Amino acid sequence: MSVAVAAEANDFGATVSGVDLTNLHDSQVEQIRALWLKHQVLSFPEQRLNHDQLAAFTLQLGAFGLEPYVAPVRDHEHILEIRREPDEAVQPFGASWHSDWSFQPEPPAATILHAKIIPPVGGDTLYADGYAAFAALSADEQDYLKTLRALHSARRPYSHQGYQAGGGDQRSMTILPSDSALEIVEHPLVRTHPETGRQALWVNAVYTVGIKELDEDVASQLLARLFAHSIEDRFVYRHRWQTNMLTIWDNRCVQHCAQGGYDGHRRVLHRTTVAGDRPFLRTA
Numbered sequence: 250m251s252v253a254v255a256a257e258a259n260d261f262g263a264t265v266s267g268v269d270l271t272n273l274h275d276s277q278v279e280q281i282r283a284l285w286l287k288h289q290v291l292s293f294p295e296q297r298l299n300h301d302q303l304a305a306f307t308l309q310l311g312a313f314g315l316e317p318y319v320a321p322v323r324d325h326e327h328i329l330e331i332r333r334e335p336d337e338a339v340q341p342f343g344a345s346w347h348s349d350w351s352f353q354p355e356p357p358a359a360t361i362l363h364a365k366i367i368p369p370v371g372g373d374t375l376y377a378d379g380y381a382a383f384a385a386l387s388a389d390e391q392d393y394l395k396t397l398r399a400l401h402s403a404r405r406p407y408s409h410q411g412y413q414a415g416g417g418d419q420r421s422m423t424i425l426p427s428d429s430a431l432e433i434v435e436h437p438l439v440r441t442h443p444e445t446g447r448q449a450l451w452v453n454a455v456y457t458v459g460i461k462e463l464d465e466d467v468a469s470q471l472l473a474r475l476f477a478h479s480i481e482d483r484f485v486y487r488h489r490w491q492t493n494m495l496t497i498w499d500n501r502c503v504q505h506c507a508q509g510g511y512d513g514h515r516r517v518l519h520r521t522t523v524a525g526d527r528p529f530l531r532t533a
C-alpha cells in the first residue's frame with residue numbers, strides 16, 4: 250500500500266491516504282510521525298476505528314495524555330466524546346482558539362480526533378500555525394517575546410464559574426468543573442519545538458491569562474495583540490470534516506478552534522491526546 254500526501258498552502262496541513270490506521274507497520278508509523286512534524290495537522294479520510302483501535306493507534310504515537318474536566322466515554326478513560334445534538338443551545342465544545350490543555354505542566358504533544366457523525370453544513374475546525382505567526386514578527390519583537398513567560402490556567406472554561414461549567418441539561422457533554430482550574434502554570438511565551446527545533450508563538454485566548462513579567466493591564470494588551478496576530482487568515486487552515494476522517498495535530502505549534510454553523514444537526518467525534526513534555530525555549 251503506498252501512502253499519498255496532499256499538502257495544504259504553505260505545507261500547513263496535509264491529507265494522507267493509502268494507509269489503514271488499524272494496521273500499521275513500524276515504518277508507516279515513522280512516516281506518519283515525520284509527516285505530522287512537517288505539516289503540523291494531518292487528516293486521514295475513510296478510517297473506520299472503534300474505541301479500542303483509536304486507543305491502539307494513539308499508543309503507537311506515544312503514551313496517553315491526561316484528560317481533565319470532561320467525562321470520558323464509558324470503559325475508556327482516555328477517550329472523550331465531542332458531541333453536540335441538533336437542538337443543543339450551548340456553543341460548541343472548543344469554539345474559542347486554544348492549544349489543548351496548555352495549562353498542564355506537560356501539555357499534550359498531539360491531539361487525535363476521529364469523526365463519527367459530521368453535519369452536512371458547518372462544524373469545520375480552524376487551525377493556526379504558531380511557527381508562521383512567530384516568524385512573521387520583527388526580529389526585535391521576537392527577541393523581546395523570548396524574555397517573557399506566559400501564565401496558563403483552565404479557570405475561564407473549567408472553574409465553577411467557568412463558561413463550560415454552565416449549560417447543565419442542555420449540554421450533551423459532561424463537564425467536570427473544579428477548583429484545580431484556578432491553578433496557574435508558567436510556560437515560555439515562545440516555545441522551541443522539542444522535535445523540530447523550530448520556534449513557535451505559544452499563547453492562546455482560552456488558557457493564557459497573563460504574563461509573569463508584566464502588570465495585568467500591560468499583559469492583557471500585549472496578549473490581545475498576540476492572540477489577534479496568531480489567528481490572522483494567512484496563518485489559518487480551515488479543515489472540512491468527513492465522517493470516518495481522523496485528524497492529528499501538534500499542540501506544540503498549533504492552535505485550533507471548533508466552528509459552529511450546524512444547528513439542527515448532530516456532530517460526534519472521539520478524541521484522545523498523546524502525552525507531551527514540559528515546554529522550553531532554547532536560546533543558544
Ligand code: SIN
Nearest residue numbers: 331342343373374507
Ligand atoms: C477540540 O477543541 O478538541 C474540538 C475540536 C472540534 O470539535 O472541532
